Amino acid sequence: MSNSPSATLRVGDWRVNRLTGELARDGACLRLEERSLRLLTCLADRAGDVLSAEELLAHAWPGVVVSPDSLYQAITLLRRQLGDDARNPRYIATVSRRGYRLVAAVSDTALPADPAASPLAPAAPPPAPRQRKRIALFAGVAAVLAGLAALPLAMPGSRSVAVLPFLDLTDEMNEEPFADGISEELIGKLSRQPGLSVAPPGASYYYKDKRATAAEVARALKVAYVLDGSVRRSGGALRIAARLTRAADGFVVWSDSYDRTPGDKLAIQAEIATAVSRAAAAQLH
Structure with a gap:
């Protein structure tokens, strides 16, 4: 090699x-x-x-x-x-x-010697209609976020947060819908907290599977904190971890994990989201 x-x-x-x-x-x-x-x-x-x-x-x-x-x-x-x-x-x-x-x-x-012939830049066939719609959608989201980033910088409110999609870290990688459900529940519960500003789901989910730092996400979404987490499985138990990062200095100001036996997943999502939203909201000041 x-x-x-x-x-x-x-x-x-x-x-x-x-x-x-x-x-x-x-x-x-x-x-x-x-x-x-x-x-x-x-x-x-x-x-x-x-x-x-x-x-x-x-x-x-x-x-x-x-x-x-x-x-x-x-x-x-x-x-x-x-x-x-x-x-x-x-x-x-x-x-x-x-x-x-x-x-x-x-x-x-x-x-190859000729960069134009590089296998890393082959001529792509014209996208299919469905692909064109998806490309247009993602281009639109990217343009909106780019526009937000280009606005004059303003200090985000101290009680503002973005909830990123929780990661599925199970070996089988079959808990992604469950992880997404926790994120959605969290956005809903945090949005009902008085005086708390929460980034919309569409903007947060733009960062799914992207390697962006908390500071980069916070700067683009104009928030002071970023909440993320993961779902893991060991034997018959699920472990849901969550952490709250302050964008200004990158410090994790709160984190916790919750072990549950798989059962009614909707009930588990609601229970975990309630516990995390209460604990996280108490740190937002």
Whole structure:
């Protein structure tokens, strides 16, 4: 395997540019965040081997002490960007209690001399009507957010918050609707708190699966705090974690976790949202 930073890798159906972090496939092109690129190239350079969480953390976060949750979140995001399914993996397989393994075929490819012929920028076919509608929708949301960001900066009210979509960190990745339901319940309950301003769901959900810091989200949505969380599963128990981050300094001002036995999920969503909204609202001042 070439160690040249200018080399491109073929990982399954994707071409990966080691230098720029670009992924290309069938006319689609996206860019990986630095740590996602480190994780993917680390797995690709040892394709077929099981890499422990400790090895991957050391490679993606060199010299930084982070919790295993950071790795779970990064792997979850990377799978989504690759279009992978944790239950039937074509790229990254979870090896229980051991780590992760890249199962896709990997090979080195050379970048062409002519940038116009680069496989990372193929000519895309015209989008289908449904695709055009989705592109127009996302372009509209992006334009609105860009317009908000371009407005003269104003100090957000101290009692203002954005609720980001909770992450599904279960091994099977089959609790995303449950996680989304908690976020929606939280937005509703916080919106009913007197004197509290809450970012609308559409604006918050724009940041789903995006690697944005609390400060970046808060600046775009004009809020002082960001509330996010995750759902994990261990055996027969669900653990819902939540945290409130103050955008001004990036400090976590409150966090807690709640263990529940799966049952009536609507009741669990409402119960957790009530507990989190009360605890978080008390910190907003």
